[in-house]
Structures are given as structure tokens and as C-alpha cells.
Amino acid sequence: MGMSFISYLINGLSLGSVYAIIALGYTMVYGIAKMLNFAHGDVIMIGAYTALIAITQSGLPPVAGVLAAVVVCTALGVVIEGVAYRPLRNASSSLAVLITAIGVSYLLQNIALLVFGPNAQTFPSVIKWDGVSLADGKLNISGVTIVTIGACILIMILLMTFVQKSKQGQAMRAVSEDRGAAQLMGINVNGTIALTFAIGSALAAIAGVLLCSAYPTLTPYTGAMPGIKAFVAAVFGGIGSIPGAFIGGLLLGIIEILGRAYISSQMADAIVFAVLIVVLLVKPAGLLGKKIQEKV
Amino acid sequence: MAALLDVKNLGISFGGLRAVNGFDISIEKGELYGLIGPNGAGKTTVFNLLTGVYRPDTGKIILDGKDITGKKTIDISKAGVARTFQNIRLFKQLSVLDNVKAGLHNHHRYSAVEGVLRLPRYFKVEKEMNGRAMELLQVFGLENHADVLAANLPYGEQRKLEIARALATEPKLLLLDEPAAGMNPNETGSLMEMIQLVREKFGMTILLIEHDMKLVSGICEKLTVLNFGEVLACGKTAEVLNNPQVITAYLGE
Numbered sequence: 001m002g003m004s005f006i007s008y009l010i011n012g013l014s015l016g017s018v019y020a021i022i023a024l025g026y027t028m029v030y031g032i033a034k035m036l037n038f039a040h041g042d043v044i045m046i047g048a049y050t051a052l053i054a055i056t057q058s059g060l061p062p063v064a065g066v067l068a069a070v071v072v073c074t075a076l077g078v079v080i081e082g083v084a085y086r087p088l089r090n091a092s093s094s095l096a097v098l099i100t101a102i103g104v105s106y107l108l109q110n111i112a113l114l115v116f117g118p119n120a121q122t123f124p125s126v127i128k129w130d131g132v133s134l135a136d137g138k139l140n141i142s143g144v145t146i147v148t149i150g151a152c153i154l155i156m157i158l159l160m161t162f163v164q165k166s167k168q169g170q171a172m173r174a175v176s177e178d179r180g181a182a183q184l185m186g187i188n189v190n191g192t193i194a195l196t197f198a199i200g201s202a203l204a205a206i207a208g209v210l211l212c213s214a215y216p217t218l219t220p221y222t223g224a225m226p227g228i229k230a231f232v233a234a235v236f237g238g239i240g241s242i243p244g245a246f247i248g249g250l251l252l253g254i255i256e257i258l259g260r261a262y263i264s265s266q267m268a269d270a271i272v273f274a275v276l277i278v279v280l281l282v283k284p285a286g287l288l289g290k291k292i293q294e295k296v
Numbered sequence: 297m298a299a300l301l302d303v304k305n306l307g308i309s310f311g312g313l314r315a316v317n318g319f320d321i322s323i324e325k326g327e328l329y330g331l332i333g334p335n336g337a338g339k340t341t342v343f344n345l346l347t348g349v350y351r352p353d354t355g356k357i358i359l360d361g362k363d364i365t366g367k368k369t370i371d372i373s374k375a376g377v378a379r380t381f382q383n384i385r386l387f388k389q390l391s392v393l394d395n396v397k398a399g400l401h402n403h404h405r406y407s408a409v410e411g412v413l414r415l416p417r418y419f420k421v422e423k424e425m426n427g428r429a430m431e432l433l434q435v436f437g438l439e440n441h442a443d444v445l446a447a448n449l450p451y452g453e454q455r456k457l458e459i460a461r462a463l464a465t466e467p468k469l470l471l472l473d474e475p476a477a478g479m480n481p482n483e484t485g486s487l488m489e490m491i492q493l494v495r496e497k498f499g500m501t502i503l504l505i506e507h508d509m510k511l512v513s514g515i516c517e518k519l520t521v522l523n524f525g526e527v528l529a530c531g532k533t534a535e536v537l538n539n540p541q542v543i544t545a546y547l548g549e
Contacts, residue, residue: 158412166411166418167401167425174387174398181385184347186373186402186465195408 003138008261009254014145014214016253017152021207022230023237023245024159025200031240032176032196035094038101039080040204041227042108047073047205048123048212048222049116055124062126069205077201078194080104086190105224112220120219123212148210155203156246163242168195176240225269229256232276238289247287298361300325300501301469306345306355315341316525319355321503323469323518328495329503330516330533334545338525339505340382343471346503347379348372360468374402376468380458382477382505388447392438392457395446396429399464404428432460435497436490452483456490463498470494472504476511484508488515513537521545 022044029037047069054065084104088097129143163169171192174182183189211226212218229252237248252272259271279287299322306319316338323329331339344350346357348369357365364375378399387395406421433439436456441449446457455475462470475491476484488511494500506512512519513533520530523545529536536542 161414162408162412165422166408167397167404167406167422168408168411170390170394170398171401173390173394177387177389178385180349180369181381181387182398183369184349184373184379185399185461186370187398188370199408 003135004261007139007141008257010141010145010149012254012257013250014148014253015257016233016250017148018207018211018214018226018249019230019233019252020152020246020249021155021203021210022226023234023249024155024242025203025207026231026234027237027239027242027245028159028163028172028196029200030234031242032172033081033085033193034176035085035097036101036231037085037197037200038098038227038231039104039108040200041223041225041230042105042112043073043076043080043201043204043223044208044211044226045112045218045220045223046076046108047208048218049112050205051126051209051212052121052123052218055126062124062128066126066206066209069209070202073201073205073208074198077197077204081194081197086193089193105227109220109224116220118219120217123216123218125216126209126213144210144213148214151206151210152246152249155206156242159199160242168192172196229269229272232272235286236276236279238286241286241288241290244286244288298358299323300327300360301346301503302356302358303346304356304358306342306352306357308341308345308350308353314525316345316352316522319522319525319527321520321527321530323501323503325501326495326499327501328491328515328517329501330512330519331503331505331522332507332512332519333522333528337522339522340473341525342522343379343473343505346372346471347377373465373467376466377471378462378465378467378469379471380455380462380473380475382473384451384454384458386446386454386458386461388445390446391443392433392446392449393426393429393442395457395461396432396464397425399461400425400428403466429464432464435493436460452479452487455479455487459490459494463494463500468501470500470502472502472506474505474507476506476508481510484511487511491515509537 025040029035050072051065051069054060054068055062084100085097088100091097127143127147131140131142131146133140163172171187174187175189175192179189230249233248233252234245236252237244255275256268256272260268263271301323303319303321307317308315319342331342333339345352348367351366356363359375359377362375364372387398404421404425406417410418430439433442438453438457449457476487479487491502492515495502516533518531519533519536521528521536521542528545529539529542
């Protein structure tokens with residue numbers, strides 16, 4: 001065991017970091033706009049394709065490719081919110097917006113199918129660094145792994161301080177608690193929700209690039225499964241909670257990799273979802289979730 | 297001089313119910329004005345019309361010479377109307393300081409990018425906001441509770457914080473919806489002093505809804521009485537309270 005266990009653990013942390021970055025987008029949108037954006041996973045895929053095109057076809061350096069992905073996804077997130085979700089904000093049923101989100105998800109997948117075709121494309125290596133070798137070469141950690149984990153921690157810190165300490169973050173928390181009162185205090189609710197989508201989608205772009213750097217095949221369906229797992233991670237950690245999404249993502253990644261290594265590679269996904277069910281049975285609000293009191 | 301708030305023929309229906317009909321009110325700058333009436337008379341509906349929560353079917357609302365009829369809530373807030381709520385609607389999971397800063401939101405600006413990366417402007421503007429918010433908290437004697445969650449403040453203090461938050465938006469007109477609701481006589485007394493202090497210190501024009509007649513007769517200069525959605529009487533406080541129709545509306549025949 002020993003070294004290989006540590007190596008699995010690190011791989012799990014790396015995959016978990018990607019889930020965490022995606023889950024942050026889910027959880028922020030849920031916390032502030034009170035909706036589940038099931039198209040979030042597909043924004044990841046669009047981000048990855050953008051980076052792919054920017055790097056392989058336009059010949060941009062990898063950093064510029066990542067930036068292009070961030071810009072495109074941020075704009076995409078704001079457009080999706082403005083066109084598809086905003087008109088339904090005061091709809092009588094929250095199901096309307098949920099179903100719309102699923103529709104947007106299929107729309108993005110099919111547009112990608114039409115434009116890029118169904119064949120898997122190989123994602124270029126964005127991170128050229130070979131990584132480090134520890135314990136006399138018995139433990140190799142790739143550059144992608146280190147960058148992914150580092151990016152996740154950095155994003156988490158920036159996001160936490162932004163939400164806690166900035167006026168935009170205050171507006172987000174105010175809108176999250178009482179949209180009507182926030183509006184009456186002069187807070188631009190539509191702008192605040194659009195900003196939330198912009199941030200979530202920018203994170204999705206980064207997650208897309210990191211995911212495809214670690215697992216370099218890209219198809220129009222690449223975002224779907226990680227999207228669902230990140231949603232599971234967000235629920236697992238307590239949806240609406242930023243640290244919850246972080247912890248949920250990391251744990252989910254570790255469980256998946258360890259399950260694949262020690263139990264069964266076919267069963268890995270099933271194990272992930274089984275863990276979710278157990279957690280929700282014991283702690284229905286998730287690990288860090290708050291108990292929701294229904295207003296009577 | 298034209299009145300600060302001039303409302304003519306305001307009305308709204310919900311389904312078949314005419315909740316407010318032909319409502320007129322004219323409030324001069326610096327006035328402390330009371331809106332009273334039995335339960336269900338439509339007082340809070342008037343507040344909701346004035347702040348853009350509802351759009352009126354009929355009538356005009358002129359604030360300081362500007363037509364704000366049917367404008368969006370946020371634009372009315374920017375035009376200078378702020379309010380408190382009958383059932384306190386603070387941001388309970390935010391600190392006392394952050395509640396006031398939420399009210400300051402529109403008057404202090406930096407971009408989200410500056411906020412994420414904590415560029416110098418972020419620190420400068422945040423410092424201004426903190427200073428301004430603390431000043432407001434001091435007026436209400438809440439400065440020692442700045443870091444407490446709003447939910448953990450005692451009830452009376454929550455009411456004061458709501459007024460502080462509303463004032464942070466730098467309004468021309470402050471609407472107070474039953475500020476003394478649920479207060480004991482002592483708390484009501486200190487609230488009355490507070491309202492007069494706000495009016496003097498900020499030169500504020502205040503319209504308040506209240507059931508507590510001691511408060512109304514104690515501080516309001518003028519009153520409008522609403523009954524079944526229509527104005528029953530209006531004028532100087534003492535005259536209105538002695539109007540036989542008003543007494544009948546409150547006490548019955």
C-alpha cells in the first residue's frame with residue numbers, strides 16, 4: 001500500500017479540486033439566485049472547446065487560451081441567465097426555471113455536436129511542467145495535479161474573501177436572504193445575480209481546462225458527468241455553502257479515486273452516488289448546510 | 297414651494313378588491329406625517345405603491361418634482377425613497393455593520409474585479425463605507441454591536457437598525473411602517489425621541505404608519521386617515537383625531 005495509497009490520495013485531491021471548482025459555481029448560483037443551473041456542466045465543455053480552438057487552431061499560447069475560455073464562458077453565463085432564466089425569475093413555479101436549465105444544457109450539447117462533431121478530440125497539454133518526483137522517484141506528482149490543487153485553493157480563498165468582505169459579496173448575501181428588501185435598499189438584484197453567474201461560469205471555464213488537461217479527451221458530453229458529480233459535491237457539502245462545496249468536491253474526488261483503485265473501477269460512480277445517499281440520510285442539509293426553516 | 301411628495305388619485309385593485317382608491321397626500325420637506333387607519337385599510341399597500349413594490353392602476357406620484365409613478369423599486373430607491381417594514385426584514389445572517397453597508401451600496405463604487413483582487417480602490421472605498429456606516433450606527437447607539445449578527449439583536453434594536461439601514465440609502469423621504477409595533481411603552485418613548493432626532497439631524501421628511509396613538513399624537517404634525525382604501529380625513533393631527541368620522545371609524549358607532 002504505502003506509496004500507491006498516497007499517490008491515489010493526491011490524484012483524488014486533484015480530481016476533487018476540479019469538482020470543487022465546478023461545485024462552487026453550482027452552490028453560489030443556488031445560494032443567491034435560488035435555482036439549480038443544470039447547464040453549468042455544459043459551460044465547462046464550452047470552455048474546454050474554446051481553449052482547444054484558441055490553442056490548436058489560433059496558435060495562442062496556453063495562458064491566452066485559458067483567458068479566452070474564461071471570457072467566453074463568463075459572457076455565455078451572463079447571456080444564459082439574461083435570456084433563459086431572468087424572464088422566469090418571478091414565475092409561479094421554480095420547476096419552470098429548473099426545466100429551462102435542463103433545456104439549456106441539451107441546447108449547449110447539441111450546438112457543440114453540430115459545430116465540433118461527435119468525435120473525441122485530443123486536448124493539448126496546457127501545463128507543460130512535469131511536476132515533482134518524491135521519495136527517490138517512488139512518488140511522482142504531475143504538474144497538472146499540482147496546478148489543479150493550487151488553483152482550487154487559490155480560487156476558494158479569493159471567493160470566500162470576496163463574498164465576505166466586498167460590497168458585491170454583501171449584495172450577494174443580502175439578495176440571497178431577502179431579494180425584495182435588498183431591492184428596496186437600492187441593491188441591483190438583476191445585476192447581482194448576473195455577477196454570480198459570471199463568476200460561476202468563469203470558474204467553469206477554468207475547471208474545464210483543468211479537467212481536460214488531466215483527462216485529455218473532449219467530446220460535447222464531456223461536461224455532463226463532471227457537472228452532475230459537482231452538483232452531488234455541492235449537495236454533499238451543503239448546497240449554498242461555499243466551504244461546503246470545497247470540502248464536498250475534495251471528498252468526492254478522493255472517494256471516487258480510492259473506490260476505483262481498491263473496490264472496482266466500474267463501480268466508482270455508483271460508490272460516489274451511494275455515499276451521497278448515506279450522507280443525506282444522516283445529514284439532510286449536507287455536511288456544512290444550514291437547516292432551512294420554512295416560512296409559515 | 298412645491299411639496300416633497302405629491303400624490304394624486306393613487307389607486308390599485310387586486311382582483312375585484314379596490315385596495316386603495318383615489319388616495320391623495322402632500323408632504324412638505326421636513327414634515328413628520330402620519331398615516332393611520334384601522335387594520336386592512338390599505339396603509340401598507342400605500343407604502344408598497346410609493347416604493348414600487350406594486351404598480352398603481354391610477355394616479356401619479358411626484359417626488360421632489362420628479363415623476364416616479366410605476367418606476368422600478370430600485371429606481372425609486374435611487375430617486376430617494378427608503379422604508380422600513382412592519383415585520384422586520386433585516387438581512388439576519390449579515391452583521392449589523394453589513395446591514396447598514398448594504399444600504400450604502402449605491403453611493404460607494406468599485407468594480408467586482410477590484411473586489412476580487414483587492415486593488416487599492418477596494419480598501420479606500422471599504423474604509424469610507426465602514427466609516428459612514430459606523431457614524432450611522434452611533435446615531436442609534438448601535439456602534440458596540442457592529443459585529444453582531446442582525447438576528448441576535450434585541451427586538452427594539454432591530455427596529456432601530458432597520459431605520460439606520462434605510463437612512464444609509466440617503467433618502468429624501470423615509471417611510472416607517474409601524475415602527476413601534478411590538479414595543480413596550482419605554483421602548484416606544486425612546487423610539488419617539490429617535491425619530492425626532494433623525495428628523496432634525498438629517499433634515500429628513502418622514503411618513504409613518506402607526507397604530508400607537510400616543511406616538512402619533514406625540515410627534516406627527518399632520519395625519520391622513522385611511523379607511524377601506526380611501527382617505528377619510530387629513531390635516532393637522534389634533535383636528536383629525538377629534539374628527540367624529542375618524543372616531544367612528546376607529547371605535548364603531
